[in-house]
Amino acid sequence: MAYDLLIKNGHVIDPDQGIDGLFDVAFADGRVAALAPSISDASAGEVRDAAGLYVVPGLIDLHTHVYWGGTLLGVEAERVARASGMTTAVDAGSAGAGNIRGLIDLVAPRSPVRILAFLNLSLVGIFVGDGVHVGEAEDLRFLDIPLCVGAARANAEHVVGVKIRVGASTTGALGAIPLHMAIRAAELAGDLPVMVHVGAGMPPRIEDIVDPLRPGDVLTHYCTPKENSPLTSRGQLRDCMIAAKERGVIMDVGHGSGSFGFDVARVMLESGLSPDVISSDVHMKCIDGPAYDVLATMSKFLVLGMPLAEVIRAATATPAAVCRRSDLGTLRPGAHGDATLLEIRKGAVVFKDSIGGSLQADRRFVPRGTVIAGQWWHDGAAAA
Incomplete structure (x- = not known):
């Protein structure tokens, strides 16, 4: 045959x-x-x-947390894949230089689904969960550029970029300083992309998170409905968002348990800022809703009016390009x-966003x- x-x-x-x-x-x-x-x-x-x-092409979820058994937020990639048809899970910073080998050597080989990773600048990765509310990037002692660079280079087959969560609950008084450190680490590791999480609260301002980003860097949670919103009080796009789009920053959904609002998404679509990447940010707190998986998030954008082919692109060709994997995201x-x-x-179906909003579909x-x-x-x- x-x-x-x-x-x-x-x-x-x-x-x-x-x-x-x-x-x-x-x-x-x-x-x-x-x-x-x-x-x-x-x-x-x-x-x-x-x-x-x-x-x-096999669906790629660019923002997941699949360090199952290694972090409090981790979920099993196979479970997500069976529910969604996802074939590649990109873990978004669950692991840092201190524990990335566990994800690569212990979790990934046991999964039928391909697992790639954004390496967290923080040595310890994301350790938050029930009862733990300490930001992984609020202490400079966790932020070691040479260790991050070394781990990214040593695991280049699996590591596709550097992740940093920036906001009051993750970087604390350091503000946007860890973002600049992450960008420097990404440059030294081979000009990799940075994925930055927009925190719900300030400091820093969303402008301080968006403005430093380079073409090809990923702004995740770009439809966040929280205090640090991409929209002004009048419901208009902030100038920093428009400028970022124009210079080639990748706009990623990163739905999650608290980072996606239908009202913000509608403004984005109406303003010509459709997502470049549709991802779920699936983790233990949202695998049973409201995010579920990448396919559920794709459904929401289809119903909101995004063209079918562009919805497919945002979960195949574009995330593959972000990962610099031309062998993925295509047939x-x-x-x-x-x-x-x-x-x-x-x-009839009712979709939920991350703040209790409903969408009849x-x-x-x-x-x-x-x-x-x-x-x-x-x-x-x-x-x-």
Whole structure:
């Protein structure tokens, strides 16, 4: 047989290649082997019919916390993947230089889902959880640039950037100083991107968080409804947000348990600041709602009016580009053999944001199959 697996009759949306139409997709030796309007059933050892479904590159969640067993917030990547069709989880700073090997050597090999990581500038990573409210970056003794650089270089196969959480609850009196340190560490580690979390409270101001960011850096929680909002008191976009978008800062949703508001998201979409990346910020406090996973977050933006192909791009091609992984987020022959089969299921549903807001909807994404490394991995949800 020429191919190990063949997905037939699906509506392929691959923004990386500009493809949006009916195609068959074949996989061999863990890679995408062929993409064509018609591929013979006889050429594959296993054939799956995707008629009526969308076939997209394997979903990438750029902001997760999957250091399961290593941090209080960590969740199991496999659990998230079975519910969403995610094939790559990017852990957003759960681990720092002092404990990144645990994520890479102990957690990642046990997961069928690929795990990459933004390395926290803080040596200890994110250790907050029930009863623990000490910011990991409020003490300079935890912030060691040479250790961060060394760990990023030593684990370059897995580390895609540097993470820093900036806000009253995470950097305290240090304000934005840790952000500047994170940027310097990222430069020294190979000009990696920085992902910065916009804290709910001040100090510092959101301007002090956004203005230092470089093209390709990631502003996560960009739809935060909290005190340090990207909107003015009149509900208009702050100038710093517009300038950041214009210079190429990546706008990331990072839904989480407290960092996403429908009203802010609507203003962003109406103002032309659609998210570059749709991510969940899934962790122990939001895996059962309101964030759930990347697919649930994608559903919210679909219902808010973001075009289907752009929703798919924001969870495939763009996060792959942020990670500098051209072998991910695409169904281009030769790429890693990851794919997600999706249904847009009609029916009444109520979505929640992070502050109790509701969105009445008539459709949502449902995972109907997952391919990992060229093999059928999970059937997804049952047909309606």
